[in-house]
Amino acid sequence: MSKAAASSLPRLTRRCNAFAPAFPASRPSLVRTPSSTRSISITGPWRPSTALEDHVARDARPISLRQLTFFGRNLTLERLLDSANYVRTELPTRLAHRIRDMQRLPYVVVTNPNISKVYETYYNSFELLRKTPEIKSSEENDKFCHLVKRMLTENLSVIPDLAVGVLECRDFVPASELDNFLKTMLKSRISRRTIAEQHVALTETFNSPFYFPNGETGGDHTNGVDFVGEVFLKCNAREVVEKCGKLCQDLSRQANGVNTPVPEIIIEGHPEATFPYIPSHLEYIIGELLRNSIQATIERHGSDANAKLPPINVLICQTQQYVIFRISDQGGGIPQDIFPHIWSFSKGPRRQKQLQNISLVPTMSATLQELFHTGAGEGVDKDGKPLRGTSLAPLSHRPPNLRLGLGLPLSRVYAEYWAGSLKLHSLASYGVDTILQINKLGNNLERLVERRNLDGI
Incomplete structure (x- = not known):
């Protein structure tokens, strides 16, 4: 064998391993690694497909x-x-790109049972959607919505499955690559749920007995005051912070004891700023940030039951294009061994604890509402009214005091999805400033990818 041919073997081997899942399941691939001679076979729909x-x-x-x-x-x-028909054609396209991303993972990663489970779930959804014929009547649309809602419910295990799979594969692939992969998967998941839930909400509006087409009663007809599907046209900054703050304070009392003091939340700046947004997205971000600040403040200052806790300050600013939330606490800051990894899904010193906690959450919708399915307030707001989540909420629930290590990185994914940003500054031994910036014009296209070199979405 020539020297040039021999030098090309490692590259060829890596290339074959990366695409191993694309081969038919009926012809198992055998892989030998330096540390093991055990044969590994792949099962499931790892097969080439013209569609x-x-x-x-x-x-x-x-x-x-x-x-x-x-x-x-x-x-x-x-x-x-x-x-x-937009949803019918768009969902399988977006799913196909994510399936291809998983096929490009190293062999050792795609054989992980959690990653393989997500792959099979996505492939089955892809097959069902691509075979759905053109929708030409209201009755056919109702059947399609039933299919979409069933699939969204079945896919609720995707986040914990992906998170566990990434944590388990951290030793085989660079953490930065795993993080980019997971961020892309989650952004695409948000995008699919957004267009699917929007269509389901519009269908519920159209089928409502109070809906009058063609403007027969004047004005727009939506599924609630100032709602168009899942989009709230007049999302108010103060109301979002007050609602999330009250619910997070209730969660803290539930987790730490009814009589445990909780910090006051002070709102300043331009609290009357309004903008169009999907409430469940913004409430998840604000809710996670306030939960972190409340818990950190209690842990640092709450040893004395009679002590007055320092407040959490929320400064709201608005420009012609943006609304900015700055959440400041005096919870002592983030430990130095954790701070470099706060935006990572796979890095950090608490990997084993994360695995244990996430394994206790079989499904996750990544909404604020799932914390109240059986939790504090039984899903009501500060006025005692039922929480309005997405049209499909609540589909899942999780213990409100269970730390999964997903809150901050998933909040950033939500913020960046609509071309916003989330930044955090930690002041050692004092506290944290978190800055959330969102576009208030609603004219930015959804951002579907994490890396420029990804194809499609």
Whole structure:
């Protein structure tokens, strides 16, 4: 063998291993590693597919909040069917790109049972959606919505499965690559749920007995005051912070004792700023940030039951294009061994504890509402009214005091999805400043990828 040919073998081996999952399950691949001579076979739908290749070759069609709002106003049957067929064709395209991302993972990662489970779930969803014929009537749309809701419910295990799989594979792949992979998977998941839940909400609006098409009673007809589907046209900054703050304080009392003091939340700046947004996205971010600040403040200052805890200050600012939330606490800051890894899903010194905790959460919708399915307040707001989550909430629940290590990185994924940002500054032995910036115009397209070199979405 020539020297040049021999030097090319490592590259060829890596390339074959990376694409091993694409081979048929009926012809198991055998892999030998230096540390083991045990044969590994792959089961499940790891097979080539012409349909998958066709969908991977297609580009996604991103949307903006403004487009969602415009399309949902003055809803007619024709518009509803257009929405249904957009979702029918867009979901399998977005799923196909994520399936391809998983096929490109190293062999040792795709054989992980949790990653393999997500792959099979996505592949089954892809097959069902791509075989759905064009929707031409209201009855066909109702059946399609039933299919979509069933699939969204079945996919609730994706986040914990991915998180556990990534943590278990941390020793085989660089953490930065795993983080980029998981961020892309989660952004795509948010995008699919957004367009699916928006269409389900529009369908519920259209089927409502209080809906009158063609503007027969004047104005727009939505599924609630100032709602177009899942988009709230007049999301108020103060109301979001007050609602999330009250619920997080109740969660703290539930976790630490009814008589445990909780810090006051002070709102300053421009609290009356309004903007269009999907409430469940913003409430998840604000809720996670306030939960962290409340818990840190209690742990640092709450040893004396009679002591007055320092407040949490929320400064709200607005410009022509952005609304900015700055949440400041005096919880002592983030420990130095943890701070470098706060945005990572796979790095950090608490990996084993994360695995133990996430394994206790079989499903996760990543909404604030799931914390109250059986929790404090039984899913009511500060006025005692039921929480309005997505049209499919609550689909899951998790213990409110269980630390999963996913809150901050998942909050950043939510913020960046609509072209916003989330930054954190820790002052050692004092506290944390967290800055959330969101676009208040709603004219930015959804950001579906984490890396520029990813194909499609």
